[in-house]
Amino acid sequence: MKKKTDEIIREVDKLTKLEKDIRYRLMIVNKNFREHSEEEIKEVYEKAKELQLQLMIKKNEEQILIEKRNELELRLKAARETLKKAEKLMSQMAVILGYLCGDLRNIHLQLEDIKEKKHLGIKVIQAQEEERYRLSREIHDGPAQILANLVLKSELCEKLIDIDTEKAKKELKALREVMRSSLQDVRKIIYDLRPMSLDDLGLIPTVERLIAQYNETSDTFVEFKFFGEKVKLLPIVEVAIFRIIQEALNNIKKHSKATNALVKIEFSDNNINLVIRDNGIGFSKESLRKADEDRGYGLMSMEERVTLLNGKFEINSSPGNGTKITATIPIDI
Numbered sequence: 001m002k003k004k005t006d007e008i009i010r011e012v013d014k015l016t017k018l019e020k021d022i023r024y025r026l027m028i029v030n031k032n033f034r035e036h037s038e039e040e041i042k043e044v045y046e047k048a049k050e051l052q053l054q055l056m057i058k059k060n061e062e063q064i065l066i067e068k069r070n071e072l073e074l075r076l077k078a079a080r081e082t083l084k085k086a087e088k089l090m091s092q093m094a095v096i097l098g099y100l101c102g103d104l105r106n107i108h109l110q111l112e113d114i115k116e117k118k119h120l121g122i123k124v125i126q127a128q129e130e131e132r133y134r135l136s137r138e139i140h141d142g143p144a145q146i147l148a149n150l151v152l153k154s155e156l157c158e159k160l161i162d163i164d165t166e167k168a169k170k171e172l173k174a175l176r177e178v179m180r181s182s183l184q185d186v187r188k189i190i191y192d193l194r195p196m197s198l199d200d201l202g203l204i205p206t207v208e209r210l211i212a213q214y215n216e217t218s219d220t221f222v223e224f225k226f227f228g229e230k231v232k233l234l235p236i237v238e239v240a241i242f243r244i245i246q247e248a249l250n251n252i253k254k255h256s257k258a259t260n261a262l263v264k265i266e267f268s269d270n271n272i273n274l275v276i277r278d279n280g281i282g283f284s285k286e287s288l289r290k291a292d293e294d295r296g297y298g299l300m301s302m303e304e305r306v307t308l309l310n311g312k313f314e315i316n317s318s319p320g321n322g323t324k325i326t327a328t329i330p331i332d333i
């Protein structure tokens with residue numbers, strides 16, 4: 001269309017020029033009509049008329065073509081804009097699509113996470129129940145039975161006092177011994193629940209005491225090392241460290257067959273570094289995974305405690321190479 005328009009514009013230009021020429025000739029002929037024959041004058045007239053007519057037609061055509069061309073140009077412009085919009089929309093769609101797909105992937109991961117958390121939640125409740133069961137058994141078998149026994153014995157003493165004072169005295173003495181050992185049992189249960197020395201003396205002396213007691217009853221000799229200044233930590237951090245050590249020592253006693261072990265606590269500028277290492281039989285990650293269902297919760301709850309405090313937890317163990325547990329907990333959680 002553009003080419004056609006250009007052509008017709010050129011044609012009109014040419015015709016305009018020709019028409020101008022013929023008008024000039026017409027003027028000359030008119031001026032000097034005496035020098036030209038009637039025939040000649042008529043011819044020039046006819047030619048001029050014809051050219052004017054042609055010019056009019058071509059100009060008309062040109063007008064129509066220009067209008068059409070302009071309209072087409074406008075439409076082209078509009079089409080280009082639509083294309084631009086479509087391209088923009090397409091890129092937006094791509095972004096949305098990517099976002100949605102990514103989200104779906106994330107949802108999948110989140111679901112896995114929730115599943116794991118739920119599983120862990122159940123494990124934690126199970127652990128609490130097991131712990132309560134253990135404590136109730138301990139109270140039932142220890143202090144509760146002793147107290148029942150004491151009631152009977154005190155009744156016996158009451159009767160004996162009038163009959164045989166010496167024997168009554170002896171019975172009372174034995175009674176006191178039983179009471180004393182029962183008191184020790186109760187103290188041990190309270191200590192298991194929460195060592196009060198943690199609040200009174202702080203973490204390090206409490207751990208020292210725990211390890212000293214452990215060494216009295218265990219085949220493994222545990223060494224304790226502490227580096228740093230004895231700063232007061234947040235109670236939850238102290239309890240966590242204490243429980244981790246307690247559980248790790250239980251595992252050493254129960255599973256490791258180790259002769260030596262080390263508990264190391266280090267207070268650095270920002271972190272508490274805890275290492276518990278033994279030279280026992282160790283275990284493989286596969287064996288942990290295989291026995292997953294009926295396995296205890298000790299290692300898991302250790303890790304859970306550390307991650308809850310924004311720390312890092314690591315187990316290094318392999319059969320025959322002992323076990324090393326490392327926990328790094330920020331001092332300001």
Ligand SMILES: Nc1ncnc2c1ncn2[C@@H]1O[C@H](COP(=O)(O)OP(=O)(O)O)[C@@H](O)[C@H]1O
Pocket residue numbers: 251252254255256278280281282283288295296297298299300322323
């Ligand atoms: N110090 C260790 N030495 C050897 N094996 C260990 C040690 N600590 C843990 N394990 C292994 O890891 C398993 C998981 O330990 P844990 O989560 O505390 O559960 P539980 O002690 O109730 O079995 C144990 O059953 C044992 O096989």
Ligand SMILES: [Mg+2]
Pocket residue numbers: 247250251296297298299
């Ligand atoms: Mg355990």
